[in-house]
Amino acid sequence: MRLFIGSTNAKKIEAWKDYLPDWSVLSYEELGLGRLQIEEGLVSLRENALGKARAWAAASGELTLSDDTGFFVQALGGRPGVSVKRWGGQFPAELDSVEFLRHLGRELEGIEDTVCHFETVYALALPSGEVRTFADRLDGFIDKALIPVVIERGGGPLGCVFRQHAGARTWREMSGEERRQAELASVRQLERLARELLDIKKE
16 A cells, blocks of 8 residues: 655654555655645645645655644634744744744743644545545643753754643653554544545545
8 A cells, every 4th residue: 555745854754654564655755756836825724735735646646645734822822823833924934943932932921821732634635636634633731941941952843842741751752652652543544544545546
């Protein structure tokens, strides 16, 4: 069973290869494809994920998986939301990790309750245009004490300051097996929908 990952993010591709050992998980480099320039909107994770999946499926000729993730902080009215590194469109270009964490720290000044969640929408697409989508949510909070620590060492992804609950390791500190278990429900949902689409492709 072949599944193409419609992304140029090497860590994401390697993670899916790890999560799906029974599948032939393909990257754009393995298929000799260039990097696609795909415009992403500021409103809908689902539309962004679908746009990427459809474009990569057309380019690869394979069953394709793409996704889009938003980050929502309750005390900030759901910001940054979609287009996280542009802070929901507030900035014209993506901030690097240090600039982003500095801005996040400023936004959270005086705020004690840093409850937040990641939402990811996954899109599967066939070159024929048939699609399936599903969403996943990861709840937790921002450990504000870690923000200056991560900035001092040169920055890092949001997973460096995100904990699922008090006492939990940050997402970045978790082992591959711990992350795999946290993603297990999404992986099973993905496999079910991917098999549905592969059956359609055979018809």
